[in-house]
Amino acid sequence: MDQIQAMRIYVRVVEAGTFTRAADSLSLPKATVTKHVQALEERLRVKLLNRTTRRVTVTADGAAYYERTVRLLTDLDDIEASMTNARSNPRGRLRVDVGTGVARLLIIPNLAQFHARYPDIQVDLGVSDRVVDLIGDNVDCVIRGGELSDQSLVARRIGNLEFITVASPGYLERHGAPQHPIDIERRHNSVIYFSPQSGRHYPLEFRKGEESIDITGPYLVSVNESNAYLSAALAGLGVAQITTFQATPYLDDGSLVQLLPEWSQPLLPVYVVYPPNRHLSAKVRAFVDWAAELFQRDPHLQRTAAPSTVPGRLMLAA
Known part of the structure; x- marks a missing residue:
């Protein structure tokens, strides 16, 4: 043996x-x-x-x-x-888990650059908005959005996600544009995101000065995955809140229209997280540093303000 x-x-x-x-x-x-x-x-x-x-x-x-x-x-x-060159030339199999939006828009489009820098690292990329059990599922690290509920995990904050309120032109032609958040609750439909774990519905959040309003409906559809959430907004199913990171190309081509710009939404902090009892090997450190670089390059991912106090809101970075 x-x-x-x-x-x-x-x-x-x-x-x-x-x-x-x-x-x-x-x-x-x-x-x-x-x-x-x-x-x-x-x-x-x-x-x-x-x-x-x-x-x-x-x-x-x-x-x-x-x-x-x-x-x-x-x-x-x-x-x-x-005793080896592992630190300068990390190698091996790396199990990473990221949210669907971050995977589609950031990680996968840039993964060739990671492999060019670290050709001997094999990445097993789990893509889901469901929060994984890092230890039970043998995951080396995750990119996760929202305040961390498990304080035993080791986390490095790499960015913030800024949300804006949007709707499709077709939806606005049918329903008009809301002039106040309360209009959404009274005369509009929302697209609602619900937790893949608990099923909890997360409200649309509006902040202006000391005024705070949360809208939970009415809605025609709720989803638990960020790409589906974006698709529902593009399909004209209601008023939605998505990140500027996601929204920018659709605002530029007119597929989405920003609403109520004078109202802000709490920023969502994003972390690279790994278990405390795992050795931070050269391959894990390489990925963590690379992911931090990716977030630092994009100004949409580095907004500064008071972060969201809502734990577990995992729109992009579960």
């Missing part, structure tokens, strides 16, 4: 919570994962895991072994990195 491999597999099982998820994340057969953990228990002569049909739980001995093993593997990675 390769003891180091068995230790890495055991750590993955603990973090994933099941043998099946661990096997999937390691691209190994479940039987291989089970075999390595069993061999490790036989070698140590202790029971590390309690197994049920749905998940595994860690025994007291298993928890102690996990904590020391994580530290040992991190030190081992540090040693290998220091």
Whole structure:
């Protein structure tokens, strides 16, 4: 038995919570994962895991072994990195998760530049507005929008998203343009975004001085994905709030019209996030620094003001 491999597999099982998820994340057969953990228990002569049909739980001995093993593997990675050119030439497979809007408009269009700079890094790009479990899903880092609810995660703030209120010309021909946010609630339809996790509907937000108004409807459609949200606005299904980052080309070609410009919306902070118990390897650091550069290049992503206090509003950067 390769003891180091068995230790890495055991750590993955603990973090994933099941043998099946661990096997999937390691691209190994479940039987291989089970075999390595069993061999490790036989070698140590202790029971590390309690197994049920749905998940595994860690025994007291298993928890102690996990904590020391994580530290040992991190030190081992540090040693290998220091003895190679990994820092100047990072390599390996990198699992990243980003929101659909950021993936379509920013990450994917520029990914060739990343590979030109780091040709030996393979990127597994998960694209979804659903917030992933970084540890359970074995994700190295995510780009996430909204205030962080999990304070155990390590986060680097790389930008802010500014929202504006828009509607299509066709919608405005049918309904007229609202002169005040209350007009939207009384005589218009909204396009509403709802959380992929909780199903919570997020309101249209309007701020002017000390005045604050939130509009939750009426609406014809609500969606839980940012590209679908934009499509609904373009299709004339109601008044929507999207980022200037998304809106600019459609404002320029007349597909969307900005409404109520004297009213602002809270900025949404954007972070690159990674788990605290993961070694920040050269490949992760390379991606984090590159993503920060991308956001810094675009003035629409660097607006400054008081950020949104609404946790979890994940329009673009889940």
